[in-house]
Amino acid sequence: MAKEKRIAIKEAELTNNCPECFNQDLKLSFYQKHTYNPFFHRTTGDVIHEIKCRKCYSVIYPVNWTEDIERVFDYYNKLVTPDRPSVRFTTLFFVLLILFIGAVSAFIYFYLEGFI
Numbered sequence: 001m002a003k004e005k006r007i008a009i010k011e012a013e014l015t016n017n018c019p020e021c022f023n024q025d026l027k028l029s030f031y032q033k034h035t036y037n038p039f040f041h042r043t044t045g046d047v048i049h050e051i052k053c054r055k056c057y058s059v060i061y062p063v064n065w066t067e068d069i070e071r072v073f074d075y076y077n078k079l080v081t082p083d084r085p086s087v088r089f090t091t092l093f094f095v096l097l098i099l100f101i102g103a104v105s106a107f108i109y110f111y112l113e114g115f116i
Contacts, residue, residue, distance in 0.1 A: 004033060008031055039092060051073070054058065
């Protein structure tokens with residue numbers, strides 16, 4: 001089973017008012033999704049954002065954003081540079097690949113020599 005992990009790419013402290021408690025202690029975070037498997041590690045192009053209040057610990061969803069929060073979000077959204085989507089194979093994948101190629105080549109060799 002593959003594990004999904006959100007890795008923080010950029011975090012910023014905002015001085016805008018929270019729509020819930022009207023405190024000026026917001027945190028904007030951008031995350032990129034990574035998938036880990038025994039055979040490969042995949043970096044996806046999915047970027048997720050989240051704005052949280054540090055005082056009331058509530059997540060501020062886009063429905064509750066004010067114009068100021070939207071402007072600041074657009075600014076930081078342009079600054080985010082996610083990692084390129086990629087796939088990195090693990091050592092287990094390469095070991096199994098070499099064993100499979102060796103077994104197929106041994107079978108072909110024995111078949112051509114007439115042992116099978």
